[in-house]
Amino acid sequence: MADALTELLETAGLRQRIQKSLAEFLAMQVDGLDAIGDELTPVGQALQEFVLDGGKRVRPAFCYWGWCGAGGSDTDEIVTAASALELVHAGALIHDDVMDASDTRRSQPAIHKRFEQLHRDSGWRGDPASFGTSAAILLGDLCLIWADQMLLSSGLPGEALVRGRPTFDLMQSEVMAGQYLDVLEQARGTGSVEAALRVARYKTAKYTIERPLQLGAELAGAGRAVITAYTAYGVPLGEAFQLRDDILGVFGDPAETGKPAGDDLREGKRTVLAAMVGERADAAEAAVLDRCIGDADLDERGVDAVREIIERTGVLVDVERMVAERADQAVAALDAAQLDATAVQALTGLARAATSRRG
Amino acid sequence: MADALTELLETAGLRQRIQKSLAEFLAMQVDGLDAIGDELTPVGQALQEFVLDGGKRVRPAFCYWGWCGAGGSDTDEIVTAASALELVHAGALIHDDVMDASDTRRSQPAIHKRFEQLHRDSGWRGDPASFGTSAAILLGDLCLIWADQMLLSSGLPGEALVRGRPTFDLMQSEVMAGQYLDVLEQARGTGSVEAALRVARYKTAKYTIERPLQLGAELAGAGRAVITAYTAYGVPLGEAFQLRDDILGVFGDPAETGKPAGDDLREGKRTVLAAMVGERADAAEAAVLDRCIGDADLDERGVDAVREIIERTGVLVDVERMVAERADQAVAALDAAQLDATAVQALTGLARAATSRRG
Numbered sequence: 001m002a003d004a005l006t007e008l009l010e011t012a013g014l015r016q017r018i019q020k021s022l023a024e025f026l027a028m029q030v031d032g033l034d035a036i037g038d039e040l041t042p043v044g045q046a047l048q049e050f051v052l053d054g055g056k057r058v059r060p061a062f063c064y065w066g067w068c069g070a071g072g073s074d075t076d077e078i079v080t081a082a083s084a085l086e087l088v089h090a091g092a093l094i095h096d097d098v099m100d101a102s103d104t105r106r107s108q109p110a111i112h113k114r115f116e117q118l119h120r121d122s123g124w125r126g127d128p129a130s131f132g133t134s135a136a137i138l139l140g141d142l143c144l145i146w147a148d149q150m151l152l153s154s155g156l157p158g159e160a161l162v163r164g165r166p167t168f169d170l171m172q173s174e175v176m177a178g179q180y181l182d183v184l185e186q187a188r189g190t191g192s193v194e195a196a197l198r199v200a201r202y203k204t205a206k207y208t209i210e211r212p213l214q215l216g217a218e219l220a221g222a223g224r225a226v227i228t229a230y231t232a233y234g235v236p237l238g239e240a241f242q243l244r245d246d247i248l249g250v251f252g253d254p255a256e257t258g259k260p261a262g263d264d265l266r267e268g269k270r271t272v273l274a275a276m277v278g279e280r281a282d283a284a285e286a287a288v289l290d291r292c293i294g295d296a297d298l299d300e301r302g303v304d305a306v307r308e309i310i311e312r313t314g315v316l317v318d319v320e321r322m323v324a325e326r327a328d329q330a331v332a333a334l335d336a337a338q339l340d341a342t343a344v345q346a347l348t349g350l351a352r353a354a355t356s357r358r359g
Numbered sequence: 360m361a362d363a364l365t366e367l368l369e370t371a372g373l374r375q376r377i378q379k380s381l382a383e384f385l386a387m388q389v390d391g392l393d394a395i396g397d398e399l400t401p402v403g404q405a406l407q408e409f410v411l412d413g414g415k416r417v418r419p420a421f422c423y424w425g426w427c428g429a430g431g432s433d434t435d436e437i438v439t440a441a442s443a444l445e446l447v448h449a450g451a452l453i454h455d456d457v458m459d460a461s462d463t464r465r466s467q468p469a470i471h472k473r474f475e476q477l478h479r480d481s482g483w484r485g486d487p488a489s490f491g492t493s494a495a496i497l498l499g500d501l502c503l504i505w506a507d508q509m510l511l512s513s514g515l516p517g518e519a520l521v522r523g524r525p526t527f528d529l530m531q532s533e534v535m536a537g538q539y540l541d542v543l544e545q546a547r548g549t550g551s552v553e554a555a556l557r558v559a560r561y562k563t564a565k566y567t568i569e570r571p572l573q574l575g576a577e578l579a580g581a582g583r584a585v586i587t588a589y590t591a592y593g594v595p596l597g598e599a600f601q602l603r604d605d606i607l608g609v610f611g612d613p614a615e616t617g618k619p620a621g622d623d624l625r626e627g628k629r630t631v632l633a634a635m636v637g638e639r640a641d642a643a644e645a646a647v648l649d650r651c652i653g654d655a656d657l658d659e660r661g662v663d664a665v666r667e668i669i670e671r672t673g674v675l676v677d678v679e680r681m682v683a684e685r686a687d688q689a690v691a692a693l694d695a696a697q698l699d700a701t702a703v704q705a706l707t708g709l710a711r712a713a714t715s716r717r718g
Contacts, residue, residue: 029532036536037557039543043536095500099493124546134458134542137496138535141454144503145535149528152521162517169508173388176501177395177402183493184398187483198396 005353009061011346012074018057021080022087025150026051046114047139051090054106058354059085059212062234065350066216069343070226081154081164081219084147085212091143092175098136099183100267107258112136144172156219164219171211178202185270193275197239200272204245205238225337232333233347240326240355243319246273248358250307251316256359262303268294273310273319280313327355364712368420370705371433377416380439381446384509385410405473406498410449413465417713418444418571421593424709425575428702429585440513440523440578443506444571450502451534457495458542459626466617471495503531515578523578530570537561544629552634556598559631563604564597584696591692592706599685599714602678605632607718609666610675615718621662627653632669632678639672686714 009015030044063082072078096102097110104110109117116132124131151168152161182199213230248257249264250273264271274293281289288309292302310316330351334344368374389403422441431437455461456469463469468476475491483490510527511520541558572589607616608623609632623630633652640648647668651661669675689710693703 032532033536036533036561037540039540040536043539091500095496099489099496101489119546122547125548126546130458130460131542131546135539137454137458137499138539138542140496141450141500141503142532142535144500145528145531148507149525149532152524152528158517158521161521162511165511166508169504169511172504173391173501173508174395176497176504177392177399180402180494180497181396181398183490183497187478187485187490188481189484202395 005056005350005357008346008349008353009057012064014061014064014079015057017076017079018060018083018086019052021076021083021150022051023048025080025083025146025153029146029149042115042118043135043139043142046111047090047143049108050094050105050111051086051143053108055086055089057083057086059089059208061350062209062212063216065343065346066213066230067220068216069213069230069339069347070217070220070222071340072216072220077155078216078219081151081156082212082216084150084154084168085215087143087147087150088172088175091140091147092179094136094140094143096179098133098140099179110136111139160219160221163221164215167211167215167218171207171215174202174211175207178204178207182270186268189270191270191275191278193272193279196270196272196275199270200239200242201235204242205235207238208241209238210234226339229333229337229339232336233330233351236326236333237330237351237354240323240330240351243272243323243326244355244357246271247316247319247323249273250303250310253358258359261300262298262306265293265303265306266296266298273315276319277306277310277313277315280315281309285309285313323355327351364415364709364716367705367708367712368416371423373420373423373438374416376435376438377419377442377445378411380435380442380509381410382407384439384442384505384512388505388508401474401477402494402498402501405470406449406502408467409453409464409470410445410502412467414445414448416442416445418448418567420709421568421571422575424702424705425572425589426579427575428572428589428698428706429576429579429581430699431575431579436514437575437578440510440515441571441575443509443513443527444574446502446506446509447531447534450499450506451538453495453499453502455538457492457499458538469495470498474498519578519580522580523574526570526574526577530566530574533561533570534566537563537566541629545627548629550629550634550637552631552638555629555631555634558629559598559601560594563601564594566597567600568597569593585698588692588696588698591695592689592710595685595692596689596710596713599682599689599710602631602682602685603714603716605630606675606678606682607716608632609662609669612717617718620659621657621665624652624662624665625655625657632674635678636665636669636672636674639674640668644668644672682714686710 026048030048033040033044060082063085064078067078068074093105094111097105098112102110103113112132112135115135116128119128119131178199182203185195185199210231213234214227217226217230249269249271250262254261278289288305292298292306295302331348334347385407389407392399392403419441422444423437426437427433452464453470456464457471461469462472471491471494474494475487478487478490537558541562544554544558569590572593573586576585576589608628608630609621613620637648647664651657651665654661690707693706
């Protein structure tokens with residue numbers, strides 16, 4: 001099923017075309033940095049590797065299909081514009097890793113760890129960890145700025161860009177707001193399902209699906225009906241996508257997810273799944289959850305104990321049902337507007353694949 | 360003299376108009392945040408206070424005069440577009456304070472300290488300092504994103520915005536590169552005059568003067584000659600501006616600078632001034648510099664000892680000469696293009712005031 005998503009993302013050779021446009025854009029930016037001074041070479045290299053080595057390219061894919069759905073024809077310009085979303089995402093991830101103090105990202109050292117190591121290897125003065133953090137803040141900022149530049153220099157006409165920008169900007173404000181609510185929720189620990197769902201809506205649903213689709217539509221000059229249909233498709237699908245992530249974070253097979261089993265439990269992630277089980281657990285179960293969730297050294301037995309509670313309380317079945325309902329709702333919403341038939345087929349496939357994936 | 364700069368920044372009621380457009384834009388953004396959830400109210404409040412309570416508005420002023428110099432007429436739209444530069448700057452400062460671990464900014468707690476305090480006052484779980492850092496990274500990101508949005512929604516026509524964006528983006532890439540070189544220079548400690556001058560060029564000259572002027576010119580549709588003249592004016596003036604800052608950081612009167620005397624010495628700032636005195640000091644002087652520069656508890660006697668060395672080695676006289684030469688060079692460059700006469704007068708005044716200010 002993970003393959004089904006990957007396959008869909010390959011439609012129209014999309015993945016390779018996104019990769020190519022990112023590689024070309026970054027090569028140009030890195031030349032610009034090198035012209036300032038060769039001390040900036042590690043900055044350029046780190047960003048090229050970070051952006052080009054990983055990622056499913058889900059956001060550019062939705063932007064591309066959002067454009068096609070609104071009747072836009074398949075050009076290199078829209079692929080380049082859509083690829084700019086990967087740079088926004090790279091900036092958000094680099095900053096996120098600093099905030100979470102995560103050591104790795106996609107099996108590689110996080111950017112702040114990479115620059116901490118550069119400091120250490122070079123025998124520079126001062127604290128290597130602070131150097132790493134400073135570098136990561138700046139590299140994340142560069143990605144956000146470059147995202148802008150990539151959209152702008154995509155070759156799309158000026159009036160299309162002016163139409164698309166409000167959505168591009170709104171998407172970024174929303175994801176930052178969502179991140180803040182997430183950090184706040186970790187600190188306040190209300191553990192409510194409502195709070196977790198809201199974080200999912202802003203950090204994932206709008207950011208990953210609704211806004212990328214709408215950006216594509218705005219760039220293509222779509223009318224109100226298409227924009228509204230993309231909300232009706234994107235928000236439930238995005239929530240379903242996040243709920244699937246919640247399930248995989250606890251029940252996923254490491255061979256398919258690429259992450260250790262039960263990793264979300266060790267990190268103490270405040271997911272909708274965790275909030276629901278927290279609400280339903282009896283006193284004995286609550287004690288187990290309290291002990292296990294957020295325990296960085298949680299072993300396999302501990303993971304199994306939590307899984308059992310999630311199943312016993314009926315939360316797993318209910319979250320699976322929420323995923324399915326939202327996926328259906330998303331697919332049904334595609335009928336409401338006069339969308340291009342090929343795009344409807346792709347978006348239907350993406351909805352099915354994204355919510356039934358195993359990694 | 361500080362008054363002369365302030366007075367010039369007031370020309371055409373500019374300061375109040377910038378303030379008004381920032382206040383209006385931020386009010387709208389804060390409404391947007393509040394609509395997501397009232398937990399975001401402290402985010403909006405902190406950003407409003409941070410942006411509206413301080414700053415000389417130097418960058419918007421140069422952008423405005425860059426526009427006027429290129430023949431643009433005085434409209435509210437250009438003031439709004441120019442004010443977007445204050446949001447870029449707010450983002451850069453918020454992130455800078457995290458990187459430098461600075462506790463205060465403009466006599467107020469830095470953003471990360473403010474949110475650390477919110478965490479502490481609220482009795483939330485986890486580390487208050489990490490919460491503060493995470494919040495500051497996100498608030499800085501929001502400022503960068505909003506800067507974009509403010510420029511876009513300034514009311515200037517689409518074609519003007521498309522013309523101006525490359526400069527707006529380049530300016531941001533350059534300042535981030537300059538910040539990285541600065542952090543790197545602190546870590547590597549080469550202490551060379553050349554390295555310090557390059558940081559001044561990217562962090563100050565291009566960012567504060569050249570690019571804001573050129574942004575104004577591009578928005579007004581200026582030709583090549585104006586853009587070139589603004590480089591010839593902006594880069595030396597920006598360097599002079601930074602060199603004046605270097606001098607004030609060691610010799611400035613606290614009553615006029617608003618900062619403790621000799622603050623740059625305590626912070627161990629790698630300024631051009633510090634690099635020059637480092638190159639000229641004999642063994643005994645070098646020992647004093649080594650002991651004093653970067654000593655957070657340096658007292659008045661220590662500050663005086665360093666001042667004496669800077670004077671004795673002739674560095675103070677030479678840096679003053681560098682300031683004067685660059686200011687002259689800047690003013691002379693204004694003759695090269697057919698610029699609007701009122702703008703030439705204002706830019707000449709700004710050059711004189713910015714390089715002879717005492718605070």
